[in-house]
Amino acid sequence: MNNDTSTVPEHGFDHPAFFYRSADDYLNQLVPFVAEGLRRRQSVCVAVPEPNLRLLRGALDAAADQVHMVDMTEAGRNPGRIIAGVLSAFADSHPDERVRIIGEPVWPGRTAAEYPACVQHEALINTAFAGRDLTIVCPYDAARLDERVLADAYATHPVLWDDGEYRASPSFAPACVHARYNQPLTNAGGEPTFLVTTADDVAKARRFAAEEATRLGLSENRCMDMELIATELTTNSLRYTDEGCELRIRRDGGHVVCDVRDTGELVDPLAGRRPAVSGAPSGRGLLLVHELADLVRTHTGPHGTAIQTYLRLDGR
Protein backbone atom coordinates (compact mmCIF):
# COMPACT_ATOMS: atom_id res chain seq x y z
CA MET A 1 0.00 0.00 0.00
CA ASN A 2 1.23 3.42 -0.89
CA ASN A 3 1.59 5.61 2.15
CA ASP A 4 3.55 8.37 0.48
CA THR A 5 1.95 11.61 1.62
CA SER A 6 4.28 13.77 -0.45
CA THR A 7 1.36 14.09 -2.89
CA VAL A 8 -0.45 16.28 -0.35
CA PRO A 9 -0.27 19.82 -1.76
CA GLU A 10 1.67 22.35 0.26
CA HIS A 11 -0.01 25.45 -1.11
CA GLY A 12 -3.58 26.75 -1.13
CA PHE A 13 -6.66 25.04 0.17
CA ASP A 14 -6.74 21.27 0.00
CA HIS A 15 -9.83 19.28 1.04
CA PRO A 16 -9.47 15.57 0.32
CA ALA A 17 -11.88 12.84 1.38
CA PHE A 18 -9.78 9.96 2.70
CA PHE A 19 -11.35 6.49 2.45
CA TYR A 20 -10.16 3.83 4.89
CA ARG A 21 -11.22 0.26 5.36
CA SER A 22 -9.42 -0.79 8.53
CA ALA A 23 -7.58 0.59 11.54
CA ASP A 24 -4.29 -0.25 9.84
CA ASP A 25 -5.39 1.61 6.73
CA TYR A 26 -6.34 4.60 8.90
CA LEU A 27 -3.00 4.68 10.67
CA ASN A 28 -0.87 3.86 7.62
CA GLN A 29 -2.08 6.98 5.85
CA LEU A 30 -2.84 9.44 8.61
CA VAL A 31 0.16 8.91 10.91
CA PRO A 32 2.60 9.83 8.08
CA PHE A 33 0.33 12.77 7.19
CA VAL A 34 0.59 14.08 10.75
CA ALA A 35 4.31 13.31 10.98
CA GLU A 36 5.03 15.11 7.73
CA GLY A 37 3.15 18.17 8.98
CA LEU A 38 5.17 18.18 12.20
CA ARG A 39 8.38 17.70 10.23
CA ARG A 40 7.50 20.77 8.23
CA ARG A 41 6.82 22.59 11.52
CA GLN A 42 3.16 22.94 10.64
CA SER A 43 0.51 22.96 13.32
CA VAL A 44 -1.67 19.87 13.22
CA CYS A 45 -5.17 19.29 14.53
CA VAL A 46 -6.86 15.90 14.74
CA ALA A 47 -10.64 16.21 15.19
CA VAL A 48 -12.06 12.70 14.89
CA PRO A 49 -14.49 10.52 16.85
CA GLU A 50 -13.09 9.13 20.07
CA PRO A 51 -12.31 5.54 19.01
CA ASN A 52 -10.18 6.83 16.13
CA LEU A 53 -8.76 9.59 18.30
CA ARG A 54 -7.47 6.98 20.74
CA LEU A 55 -6.06 4.96 17.85
CA LEU A 56 -4.14 7.90 16.43
CA ARG A 57 -2.95 9.07 19.82
CA GLY A 58 -1.52 5.64 20.51
CA ALA A 59 0.19 5.39 17.12
CA LEU A 60 1.64 8.89 17.30
CA ASP A 61 3.05 8.12 20.73
CA ALA A 62 5.13 11.08 21.98
CA ALA A 63 4.36 13.11 18.85
CA ALA A 64 0.70 13.24 19.95
CA ASP A 65 1.71 15.90 22.47
CA GLN A 66 2.45 18.24 19.58
CA VAL A 67 -0.96 17.67 18.01
CA HIS A 68 -4.20 19.41 18.97
CA MET A 69 -6.58 16.52 19.66
CA VAL A 70 -10.35 17.03 19.59
CA ASP A 71 -13.11 14.47 20.14
CA MET A 72 -15.41 15.18 17.21
CA THR A 73 -18.34 13.38 18.86
CA GLU A 74 -18.36 16.22 21.40
CA ALA A 75 -17.00 19.29 19.59
CA GLY A 76 -18.72 18.36 16.34
CA ARG A 77 -21.82 16.66 17.61
CA ASN A 78 -23.70 19.48 15.92
CA PRO A 79 -22.10 19.54 12.45
CA GLY A 80 -23.16 23.19 12.09
CA ARG A 81 -20.59 24.33 14.63
CA ILE A 82 -17.57 22.47 13.25
CA ILE A 83 -16.45 25.16 10.79
CA ALA A 84 -16.41 27.94 13.39
CA GLY A 85 -15.72 25.98 16.56
CA VAL A 86 -13.17 23.42 15.36
CA LEU A 87 -11.70 24.15 11.93
CA SER A 88 -11.58 27.97 11.88
CA ALA A 89 -10.77 28.09 15.59
CA PHE A 90 -7.62 26.07 14.93
CA ALA A 91 -6.67 27.66 11.59
CA ASP A 92 -7.24 31.20 12.86
CA SER A 93 -5.06 30.57 15.90
CA HIS A 94 -2.14 29.92 13.51
CA PRO A 95 -2.64 32.77 11.05
CA ASP A 96 0.87 32.89 9.63
CA GLU A 97 1.46 29.26 8.80
CA ARG A 98 0.01 26.43 6.80
CA VAL A 99 -1.89 24.02 9.05
CA ARG A 100 -3.01 20.43 8.66
CA ILE A 101 -6.34 19.27 10.01
CA ILE A 102 -7.87 15.82 10.08
CA GLY A 103 -11.61 16.38 10.47
CA GLU A 104 -13.95 13.38 10.59
CA PRO A 105 -17.53 14.66 10.84
CA VAL A 106 -19.23 11.56 9.41
CA TRP A 107 -19.03 8.21 11.15
CA PRO A 108 -21.17 5.09 11.33
CA GLY A 109 -23.83 5.87 13.90
CA ARG A 110 -24.60 9.39 12.75
CA THR A 111 -28.40 9.48 12.86
CA ALA A 112 -30.73 10.10 9.93
CA ALA A 113 -31.51 13.52 11.45
CA GLU A 114 -27.82 14.41 11.75
CA TYR A 115 -26.65 13.15 8.39
CA PRO A 116 -28.04 15.89 6.08
CA ALA A 117 -26.40 18.50 8.33
CA CYS A 118 -23.11 16.58 8.06
CA VAL A 119 -23.21 16.60 4.27
CA GLN A 120 -24.09 20.28 4.14
CA HIS A 121 -21.21 20.98 6.52
CA GLU A 122 -18.79 19.10 4.25
CA ALA A 123 -20.08 21.02 1.22
CA LEU A 124 -19.72 24.38 2.97
CA ILE A 125 -16.09 23.76 3.99
CA ASN A 126 -15.18 24.44 0.34
CA THR A 127 -16.66 27.93 0.47
CA ALA A 128 -15.60 28.71 4.01
CA PHE A 129 -11.90 28.02 3.40
CA ALA A 130 -11.55 28.95 -0.27
CA GLY A 131 -8.24 30.75 -0.75
CA ARG A 132 -6.92 29.76 2.68
CA ASP A 133 -3.60 28.00 3.12
CA LEU A 134 -4.45 24.69 4.78
CA THR A 135 -5.27 21.03 4.30
CA ILE A 136 -8.42 19.52 5.80
CA VAL A 137 -8.48 15.75 5.36
CA CYS A 138 -11.86 14.12 6.01
CA PRO A 139 -11.64 10.40 6.74
CA TYR A 140 -14.55 8.16 5.70
CA ASP A 141 -14.93 4.60 6.96
CA ALA A 142 -15.50 2.99 3.56
CA ALA A 143 -15.94 -0.44 5.12
CA ARG A 144 -18.89 0.56 7.29
CA LEU A 145 -20.52 3.59 5.71
CA ASP A 146 -23.02 2.92 2.94
CA GLU A 147 -22.50 3.70 -0.71
CA ARG A 148 -24.75 6.76 -0.63
CA VAL A 149 -22.51 8.34 2.03
CA LEU A 150 -19.39 7.63 0.01
CA ALA A 151 -21.03 9.07 -3.11
CA ASP A 152 -21.88 12.20 -1.14
CA ALA A 153 -18.23 12.46 -0.04
CA TYR A 154 -17.24 12.38 -3.72
CA ALA A 155 -19.56 15.33 -4.29
CA THR A 156 -18.41 17.39 -1.32
CA HIS A 157 -14.64 16.91 -1.77
CA PRO A 158 -12.64 18.13 -4.76
CA VAL A 159 -9.98 15.51 -4.11
CA LEU A 160 -10.22 11.82 -3.21
CA TRP A 161 -7.52 10.00 -1.28
CA ASP A 162 -8.08 6.30 -1.62
CA ASP A 163 -5.66 3.39 -1.33
CA GLY A 164 -2.75 5.78 -1.30
CA GLU A 165 -3.88 7.52 -4.47
CA TYR A 166 -4.61 11.21 -4.56
CA ARG A 167 -6.93 12.18 -7.43
CA ALA A 168 -9.55 14.72 -8.44
CA SER A 169 -13.12 13.76 -7.65
CA PRO A 170 -15.08 12.96 -10.80
CA SER A 171 -18.33 14.18 -9.22
CA PHE A 172 -17.36 17.21 -7.12
CA ALA A 173 -20.50 19.40 -6.91
CA PRO A 174 -20.79 20.88 -3.43
CA ALA A 175 -23.55 23.39 -4.24
CA CYS A 176 -25.72 20.65 -5.78
CA VAL A 177 -25.30 18.29 -2.87
CA HIS A 178 -25.93 21.12 -0.39
CA ALA A 179 -29.17 21.89 -2.22
CA ARG A 180 -30.14 18.22 -2.34
CA TYR A 181 -29.92 17.98 1.44
CA ASN A 182 -31.93 21.18 1.89
CA GLN A 183 -34.91 19.00 2.73
CA PRO A 184 -38.31 19.99 4.14
CA LEU A 185 -38.53 19.59 7.91
CA THR A 186 -41.74 18.33 9.42
CA ASN A 187 -43.30 18.16 12.85
CA ALA A 188 -45.50 15.40 14.15
CA GLY A 189 -48.44 17.81 14.13
CA GLY A 190 -50.63 18.94 16.97
CA GLU A 191 -47.82 20.61 18.93
CA PRO A 192 -48.79 23.83 20.71
CA THR A 193 -47.74 26.76 18.54
CA PHE A 194 -46.58 30.17 19.72
CA LEU A 195 -46.89 33.01 17.25
CA VAL A 196 -44.26 35.77 17.41
CA THR A 197 -45.18 38.94 15.55
CA THR A 198 -43.74 41.75 17.68
CA ALA A 199 -40.66 42.32 19.80
CA ASP A 200 -42.85 42.18 22.89
CA ASP A 201 -43.73 38.56 22.04
CA VAL A 202 -40.13 37.38 22.35
CA ALA A 203 -40.11 37.21 26.16
CA LYS A 204 -43.36 35.25 26.14
CA ALA A 205 -41.97 32.98 23.42
CA ARG A 206 -38.93 32.03 25.50
CA ARG A 207 -41.13 31.36 28.53
CA PHE A 208 -43.33 29.16 26.35
CA ALA A 209 -40.23 27.34 25.09
CA ALA A 210 -38.86 26.80 28.60
CA GLU A 211 -42.20 25.61 29.96
CA GLU A 212 -42.71 23.14 27.13
CA ALA A 213 -39.11 21.92 27.34
CA THR A 214 -39.42 21.45 31.11
CA ARG A 215 -42.66 19.53 30.60
CA LEU A 216 -40.84 17.29 28.11
CA GLY A 217 -38.09 16.56 30.64
CA LEU A 218 -35.21 18.86 29.66
CA SER A 219 -32.83 19.73 32.53
CA GLU A 220 -32.96 23.17 34.13
CA ASN A 221 -29.62 24.25 32.65
CA ARG A 222 -30.57 23.14 29.17
CA CYS A 223 -33.94 24.87 29.54
CA MET A 224 -31.99 28.11 30.01
CA ASP A 225 -30.17 27.29 26.77
CA MET A 226 -33.55 26.63 25.17
CA GLU A 227 -34.72 30.08 26.30
CA LEU A 228 -31.69 31.66 24.63
CA ILE A 229 -32.14 29.58 21.45
CA ALA A 230 -35.84 30.48 21.18
CA THR A 231 -35.00 34.14 21.80
CA GLU A 232 -32.22 34.31 19.22
CA LEU A 233 -34.19 32.48 16.51
CA THR A 234 -37.42 34.43 16.98
CA THR A 235 -35.43 37.67 17.15
CA ASN A 236 -33.79 36.83 13.81
CA SER A 237 -37.23 36.23 12.30
CA LEU A 238 -38.42 39.61 13.52
CA ARG A 239 -35.30 41.34 12.24
CA TYR A 240 -35.22 39.76 8.81
CA THR A 241 -38.87 39.14 7.91
CA ASP A 242 -42.06 41.20 8.02
CA GLU A 243 -44.34 38.53 9.39
CA GLY A 244 -42.50 37.14 12.43
CA CYS A 245 -42.51 33.40 13.02
CA GLU A 246 -44.12 30.33 14.51
CA LEU A 247 -42.43 28.54 17.40
CA ARG A 248 -43.08 24.94 18.39
CA ILE A 249 -41.42 22.73 20.97
CA ARG A 250 -41.69 18.98 20.65
CA ARG A 251 -39.97 15.79 21.63
CA ASP A 252 -38.15 13.63 19.10
CA GLY A 253 -36.74 10.46 20.64
CA GLY A 254 -34.04 11.50 23.08
CA HIS A 255 -34.19 15.18 22.10
CA VAL A 256 -36.32 18.23 22.66
CA VAL A 257 -36.67 20.15 19.42
CA CYS A 258 -37.24 23.88 19.02
CA ASP A 259 -38.90 24.47 15.64
CA VAL A 260 -38.99 28.05 14.31
CA ARG A 261 -40.56 28.87 10.93
CA ASP A 262 -40.75 32.16 9.12
CA THR A 263 -41.28 33.50 5.61
CA GLY A 264 -37.71 34.65 4.99
CA GLU A 265 -35.04 32.90 2.99
CA LEU A 266 -31.64 32.19 4.48
CA VAL A 267 -29.67 33.19 1.43
CA ASP A 268 -26.21 32.87 2.99
CA PRO A 269 -25.59 29.17 3.68
CA LEU A 270 -22.65 30.06 5.93
CA ALA A 271 -24.78 32.28 8.21
CA GLY A 272 -24.12 31.24 11.78
CA ARG A 273 -21.25 28.99 10.74
CA ARG A 274 -18.50 31.56 10.27
CA PRO A 275 -16.47 32.56 13.30
CA ALA A 276 -17.62 35.79 14.90
CA VAL A 277 -16.02 38.96 13.64
CA SER A 278 -15.40 41.61 16.27
CA GLY A 279 -17.75 44.56 15.90
CA ALA A 280 -20.11 42.72 13.53
CA PRO A 281 -23.16 41.55 15.48
CA SER A 282 -24.88 40.12 12.40
CA GLY A 283 -24.88 36.32 12.36
CA ARG A 284 -23.93 36.01 16.02
CA GLY A 285 -27.40 34.82 17.07
CA LEU A 286 -27.36 31.83 14.76
CA LEU A 287 -23.72 31.12 15.65
CA LEU A 288 -24.75 31.02 19.30
CA VAL A 289 -27.60 28.63 18.49
CA HIS A 290 -25.15 26.31 16.70
CA GLU A 291 -22.79 26.41 19.68
CA LEU A 292 -25.56 25.59 22.18
CA ALA A 293 -27.34 22.91 20.17
CA ASP A 294 -26.68 19.21 19.75
CA LEU A 295 -28.00 19.50 16.21
CA VAL A 296 -29.38 22.27 14.01
CA ARG A 297 -31.36 21.36 10.89
CA THR A 298 -32.36 23.97 8.34
CA HIS A 299 -34.65 24.05 5.35
CA THR A 300 -34.79 27.29 3.43
CA GLY A 301 -36.16 28.57 0.15
CA PRO A 302 -38.07 31.46 -1.40
CA HIS A 303 -41.18 30.47 0.53
CA GLY A 304 -39.62 30.49 3.97
CA THR A 305 -37.17 28.97 6.42
CA ALA A 306 -37.56 26.31 9.08
CA ILE A 307 -34.86 25.82 11.70
CA GLN A 308 -35.02 22.87 14.06
CA THR A 309 -32.70 22.94 17.03
CA TYR A 310 -32.18 19.69 18.92
CA LEU A 311 -31.15 19.49 22.58
CA ARG A 312 -30.42 16.08 24.08
CA LEU A 313 -32.61 15.14 27.02
CA ASP A 314 -29.61 13.54 28.74
CA GLY A 315 -27.37 16.57 28.06
CA ARG A 316 -26.17 18.88 30.81
Place this chain on the structure above:
Amino acid sequence: MDLGDHVCWRYGDATEFRACVQDYLADGLASGERVCYVGMSEPAVLAADLEGMAGIGEALRSGAAMMISIGQAYPVGAVADPAAQVKTYAAMTEEALSAGFTGLRAAVEATSLVEAPEQRDAFARYEHLIDQYMVGKPFTALCGYDEHRLGADAIAELACMHPATNEHSDSVRFRLYASSRPDCAAALTGELDIATAEAFRRALEHADLQPLGDGIVLDATGVEFMDHRSMLELGDYAHTRGTTLVLYNGGYPLGRLAQLLDMTSLRVEQPR
Protein backbone atom coordinates in the same frame (compact mmCIF):
# COMPACT_ATOMS: atom_id res chain seq x y z
CA MET B 1 -42.61 47.82 46.26
CA ASP B 2 -41.11 49.85 49.09
CA LEU B 3 -42.45 53.39 48.98
CA GLY B 4 -39.32 54.54 50.78
CA ASP B 5 -37.44 54.06 47.52
CA HIS B 6 -37.04 56.26 44.50
CA VAL B 7 -40.34 55.43 42.89
CA CYS B 8 -41.69 56.04 39.38
CA TRP B 9 -45.47 56.23 39.52
CA ARG B 10 -47.46 56.00 36.31
CA TYR B 11 -51.04 57.18 36.80
CA GLY B 12 -54.14 57.63 34.72
CA ASP B 13 -56.38 59.19 37.32
CA ALA B 14 -55.44 62.38 39.21
CA THR B 15 -57.50 61.40 42.27
CA GLU B 16 -55.67 58.10 42.50
CA PHE B 17 -52.31 59.90 42.21
CA ARG B 18 -53.27 62.39 44.98
CA ALA B 19 -54.14 59.45 47.24
CA CYS B 20 -50.78 57.90 46.46
CA VAL B 21 -48.98 61.18 47.23
CA GLN B 22 -50.83 61.47 50.54
CA ASP B 23 -49.79 57.93 51.57
CA TYR B 24 -46.22 58.53 50.50
CA LEU B 25 -45.85 61.87 52.31
CA ALA B 26 -47.72 60.65 55.42
CA ASP B 27 -45.15 57.85 55.73
CA GLY B 28 -42.42 60.51 55.55
CA LEU B 29 -43.97 62.67 58.25
CA ALA B 30 -44.40 59.62 60.46
CA SER B 31 -40.66 58.93 60.02
CA GLY B 32 -39.72 62.46 61.04
CA GLU B 33 -38.86 63.58 57.52
CA ARG B 34 -39.58 66.92 55.97
CA VAL B 35 -41.92 66.36 53.05
CA CYS B 36 -42.49 68.42 49.95
CA TYR B 37 -45.08 68.19 47.23
CA VAL B 38 -44.03 69.56 43.87
CA GLY B 39 -46.64 70.09 41.15
CA MET B 40 -47.79 72.39 38.38
CA SER B 41 -50.31 74.25 40.54
CA GLU B 42 -49.82 77.13 42.96
CA PRO B 43 -48.82 76.09 46.51
CA ALA B 44 -52.30 76.72 47.89
CA VAL B 45 -53.84 74.41 45.30
CA LEU B 46 -51.20 71.78 46.01
CA ALA B 47 -51.99 72.01 49.71
CA ALA B 48 -55.67 71.50 48.88
CA ASP B 49 -54.70 68.26 47.11
CA LEU B 50 -53.49 66.97 50.47
CA GLU B 51 -56.64 67.80 52.41
CA GLY B 52 -57.63 64.95 54.64
CA MET B 53 -54.06 63.72 55.04
CA ALA B 54 -53.32 63.08 58.70
CA GLY B 55 -51.23 65.86 60.27
CA ILE B 56 -50.89 67.91 57.10
CA GLY B 57 -52.28 71.13 58.64
CA GLU B 58 -49.77 71.15 61.47
CA ALA B 59 -46.97 70.07 59.12
CA LEU B 60 -47.67 72.99 56.80
CA ARG B 61 -47.66 75.42 59.71
CA SER B 62 -44.44 74.04 61.21
CA GLY B 63 -42.51 73.79 57.94
CA ALA B 64 -42.43 69.99 58.04
CA ALA B 65 -44.45 70.04 54.81
CA MET B 66 -43.67 72.32 51.89
CA MET B 67 -45.73 72.93 48.75
CA ILE B 68 -43.62 73.90 45.75
CA SER B 69 -45.03 75.10 42.45
CA ILE B 70 -43.08 73.37 39.75
CA GLY B 71 -41.56 76.52 38.30
CA GLN B 72 -39.76 77.12 41.59
CA ALA B 73 -37.91 73.81 41.40
CA TYR B 74 -37.71 73.08 37.69
CA PRO B 75 -37.52 75.15 34.52
CA VAL B 76 -40.92 74.58 32.92
CA GLY B 77 -40.69 73.96 29.19
CA ALA B 78 -36.92 74.22 29.27
CA VAL B 79 -34.51 71.33 29.22
CA ALA B 80 -33.44 70.58 32.76
CA ASP B 81 -29.87 70.86 33.96
CA PRO B 82 -29.54 67.44 35.63
CA ALA B 83 -26.60 68.32 37.88
CA ALA B 84 -28.16 71.63 39.00
CA GLN B 85 -31.39 69.88 39.92
CA VAL B 86 -29.53 67.40 42.06
CA LYS B 87 -27.78 70.30 43.80
CA THR B 88 -31.15 71.87 44.54
CA TYR B 89 -32.48 68.75 46.21
CA ALA B 90 -29.17 68.16 47.98
CA ALA B 91 -29.38 71.65 49.47
CA MET B 92 -32.98 71.06 50.51
CA THR B 93 -32.01 67.76 52.12
CA GLU B 94 -29.19 69.41 54.06
CA GLU B 95 -31.58 72.16 55.20
CA ALA B 96 -34.06 69.54 56.40
CA LEU B 97 -31.34 67.75 58.34
CA SER B 98 -30.14 71.06 59.85
CA ALA B 99 -33.70 71.80 60.89
CA GLY B 100 -33.79 68.54 62.82
CA PHE B 101 -35.68 66.33 60.36
CA THR B 102 -34.48 62.82 59.62
CA GLY B 103 -34.42 63.53 55.91
CA LEU B 104 -36.36 64.87 52.96
CA ARG B 105 -39.13 63.20 50.99
CA ALA B 106 -40.50 64.65 47.76
CA ALA B 107 -43.57 63.79 45.73
CA VAL B 108 -43.20 65.32 42.28
CA GLU B 109 -45.80 65.46 39.52
CA ALA B 110 -43.17 65.66 36.79
CA THR B 111 -45.21 65.20 33.58
CA SER B 112 -44.74 68.75 32.31
CA LEU B 113 -40.98 68.41 32.62
CA VAL B 114 -40.67 65.49 30.23
CA GLU B 115 -43.13 66.04 27.40
CA ALA B 116 -40.52 66.79 24.73
CA PRO B 117 -37.90 64.15 23.81
CA GLU B 118 -34.97 66.42 24.65
CA GLN B 119 -36.55 67.22 28.03
CA ARG B 120 -36.95 63.50 28.64
CA ASP B 121 -33.29 62.82 27.80
CA ALA B 122 -32.13 65.38 30.33
CA PHE B 123 -34.64 64.26 32.94
CA ALA B 124 -33.68 60.61 32.55
CA ARG B 125 -30.08 61.66 33.21
CA TYR B 126 -31.28 63.61 36.24
CA GLU B 127 -33.24 60.57 37.48
CA HIS B 128 -30.01 58.55 37.45
CA LEU B 129 -27.98 61.25 39.19
CA ILE B 130 -30.60 61.84 41.87
CA ASP B 131 -30.87 58.08 42.34
CA GLN B 132 -27.14 57.95 43.02
CA TYR B 133 -27.52 60.82 45.51
CA MET B 134 -30.33 58.95 47.28
CA VAL B 135 -28.15 55.89 47.87
CA GLY B 136 -26.01 57.80 50.32
CA LYS B 137 -28.36 60.51 51.61
CA PRO B 138 -31.72 60.55 53.41
CA PHE B 139 -33.65 61.79 50.41
CA THR B 140 -36.46 59.83 48.75
CA ALA B 141 -38.79 60.77 45.91
CA LEU B 142 -41.96 59.70 44.17
CA CYS B 143 -41.99 60.78 40.51
CA GLY B 144 -45.51 60.90 39.06
CA TYR B 145 -46.13 60.70 35.32
CA ASP B 146 -49.54 61.12 33.66
CA GLU B 147 -50.13 58.31 31.17
CA HIS B 148 -52.67 60.42 29.25
CA ARG B 149 -50.10 63.08 28.42
CA LEU B 150 -47.07 60.84 27.97
CA GLY B 151 -46.99 57.72 25.83
CA ALA B 152 -46.17 54.34 27.34
CA ASP B 153 -42.72 54.39 25.75
CA ALA B 154 -41.93 57.82 27.23
CA ILE B 155 -42.89 56.67 30.72
CA ALA B 156 -40.98 53.42 30.29
CA GLU B 157 -37.87 55.41 29.31
CA LEU B 158 -38.04 57.18 32.67
CA ALA B 159 -39.33 54.27 34.74
CA CYS B 160 -36.33 52.11 33.81
CA MET B 161 -34.04 54.58 35.62
CA HIS B 162 -35.85 53.98 38.95
CA PRO B 163 -35.26 51.17 41.43
CA ALA B 164 -39.01 50.91 41.97
CA THR B 165 -42.09 51.52 39.85
CA ASN B 166 -45.76 50.65 39.76
CA GLU B 167 -45.36 49.95 36.04
CA HIS B 168 -46.10 46.38 35.02
CA SER B 169 -43.01 44.37 34.16
CA ASP B 170 -44.40 43.93 30.63
CA SER B 171 -43.89 47.67 30.14
CA VAL B 172 -40.64 48.12 32.04
CA ARG B 173 -38.73 44.94 31.38
CA PHE B 174 -35.38 46.10 32.76
CA ARG B 175 -34.17 48.77 35.15
CA LEU B 176 -30.81 50.50 35.51
CA TYR B 177 -30.42 52.38 38.76
CA ALA B 178 -27.91 53.33 41.44
CA SER B 179 -26.51 50.40 43.37
CA SER B 180 -26.02 50.27 47.11
CA ARG B 181 -22.86 48.24 46.55
CA PRO B 182 -20.04 50.77 46.85
CA ASP B 183 -17.96 49.18 44.07
CA CYS B 184 -20.82 49.15 41.56
CA ALA B 185 -21.58 51.99 39.15
CA ALA B 186 -25.21 50.84 38.93
CA ALA B 187 -27.56 47.89 39.30
CA LEU B 188 -29.18 46.20 36.32
CA THR B 189 -32.28 44.05 36.71
CA GLY B 190 -34.90 42.35 34.56
CA GLU B 191 -34.85 40.94 31.05
CA LEU B 192 -32.94 42.29 28.05
CA ASP B 193 -33.78 41.35 24.48
CA ILE B 194 -34.93 42.88 21.18
CA ALA B 195 -37.89 44.53 22.93
CA THR B 196 -35.58 46.50 25.21
CA ALA B 197 -32.67 47.04 22.82
CA GLU B 198 -33.24 50.72 22.04
CA ALA B 199 -34.39 51.59 25.56
CA PHE B 200 -31.35 49.83 27.03
CA ARG B 201 -28.97 51.73 24.77
CA ARG B 202 -30.60 55.01 25.77
CA ALA B 203 -30.61 54.11 29.47
CA LEU B 204 -26.89 53.40 29.33
CA GLU B 205 -26.36 56.76 27.64
CA HIS B 206 -28.48 58.52 30.25
CA ALA B 207 -26.62 56.85 33.10
CA ASP B 208 -23.22 57.65 31.53
CA LEU B 209 -21.59 55.15 33.88
CA GLN B 210 -18.04 55.84 34.94
CA PRO B 211 -15.34 53.30 35.77
CA LEU B 212 -14.53 52.88 39.46
CA GLY B 213 -11.04 51.44 39.71
CA ASP B 214 -11.50 48.05 38.07
CA GLY B 215 -13.64 49.24 35.15
CA ILE B 216 -17.38 49.79 35.17
CA VAL B 217 -18.87 47.29 37.60
CA LEU B 218 -22.58 46.54 37.24
CA ASP B 219 -24.54 44.66 39.88
CA ALA B 220 -26.33 42.32 37.46
CA THR B 221 -27.47 39.87 40.13
CA GLY B 222 -31.05 40.84 39.32
CA VAL B 223 -30.75 40.10 35.59
CA GLU B 224 -33.19 37.34 34.62
CA PHE B 225 -32.37 37.11 30.91
CA MET B 226 -29.94 38.68 28.45
CA ASP B 227 -29.72 38.04 24.73
CA HIS B 228 -26.44 38.22 22.87
CA ARG B 229 -27.05 41.66 21.39
CA SER B 230 -27.60 43.18 24.83
CA MET B 231 -24.34 41.71 26.06
CA LEU B 232 -22.53 43.01 22.97
CA GLU B 233 -24.11 46.42 23.66
CA LEU B 234 -22.55 46.38 27.12
CA GLY B 235 -19.21 45.31 25.67
CA ASP B 236 -19.29 48.13 23.12
CA TYR B 237 -20.30 50.59 25.84
CA ALA B 238 -17.18 49.71 27.83
CA HIS B 239 -14.98 49.59 24.75
CA THR B 240 -15.96 53.08 23.56
CA ARG B 241 -15.19 54.39 27.03
CA GLY B 242 -11.76 52.79 26.94
CA THR B 243 -12.50 50.54 29.88
CA THR B 244 -13.85 47.10 30.73
CA LEU B 245 -17.22 46.17 32.11
CA VAL B 246 -17.68 43.72 34.97
CA LEU B 247 -21.05 42.08 35.55
CA TYR B 248 -21.75 40.71 39.00
CA ASN B 249 -23.56 37.47 38.33
CA GLY B 250 -26.68 36.17 40.04
CA GLY B 251 -28.93 33.27 39.06
CA TYR B 252 -28.85 33.82 35.30
CA PRO B 253 -25.78 32.28 33.60
CA LEU B 254 -24.24 35.48 32.23
CA GLY B 255 -20.79 33.91 32.44
CA ARG B 256 -21.75 31.21 29.96
CA LEU B 257 -23.05 33.81 27.50
CA ALA B 258 -19.90 35.92 27.87
CA GLN B 259 -17.77 32.84 27.25
CA LEU B 260 -19.75 31.83 24.16
CA LEU B 261 -19.43 35.36 22.79
CA ASP B 262 -15.72 35.44 23.66
CA MET B 263 -16.16 38.90 25.15
CA THR B 264 -12.97 40.89 25.49
CA SER B 265 -14.21 44.10 27.08
CA LEU B 266 -16.65 42.43 29.46
CA ARG B 267 -16.25 39.78 32.11
CA VAL B 268 -18.59 38.15 34.60
CA GLU B 269 -17.71 37.71 38.25
CA GLN B 270 -19.33 36.67 41.48
CA PRO B 271 -20.20 39.68 43.68
CA ARG B 272 -17.38 40.61 46.01
